[in-house]
Amino acid sequence: MNDETVTAGVRLNLVVIRAIDIDRWAEFYQLLGLTLSKHSHGTGPMHYSSENTNCVFEIYPRTEKSGSTKAARLGFSVDELDLIVERLTAEGHTIVSPPADSEWGRRAVVRDPDGHKIELTSTS
Numbered sequence: 001m002n003d004e005t006v007t008a009g010v011r012l013n014l015v016v017i018r019a020i021d022i023d024r025w026a027e028f029y030q031l032l033g034l035t036l037s038k039h040s041h042g043t044g045p046m047h048y049s050s051e052n053t054n055c056v057f058e059i060y061p062r063t064e065k066s067g068s069t070k071a072a073r074l075g076f077s078v079d080e081l082d083l084i085v086e087r088l089t090a091e092g093h094t095i096v097s098p099p100a101d102s103e104w105g106r107r108a109v110v111r112d113p114d115g116h117k118i119e120l121t122s123t124s
Helices: 003-007 022-031 081-090
Strands: 014-019 037-039 047-050 056-061 074-078 095-102 105-111 117-122
Touching: 014 022, 022 047, 022 056, 022 081, 081 095, 081 105, 081 117
Parallel strands: 014 056, 074 117
Antiparallel strands: 037 047, 047 056, 095 105, 105 117
16 A cells, blocks of 8 residues: 555545533634534534535534543634734634744634634635
């Protein structure tokens, strides 16, 4: 087996994170530009889901059994990076690294309400 065989056709299509307060998190991620809807599957817990990219992004309630996903680092490409960071700042969210030009384009790092580091890069 070679490396081409392993990676050919592989695409990330689902990210699930766990939150203490899913409604508060939904507000945070909507500031980034995600459209979220609240629902449940069968007898499963209420959660938020966004399908406005090629990847489904879901926010589920955190429980003792499910544990924390805080160590995960997420990244989003966004339009209007500076404006989004301004909105997050106005809402009292933590900015780890303010917007700056880098070798990867314009980027900033913020924290969501439970402490996940979120890397934002500009698409324009």
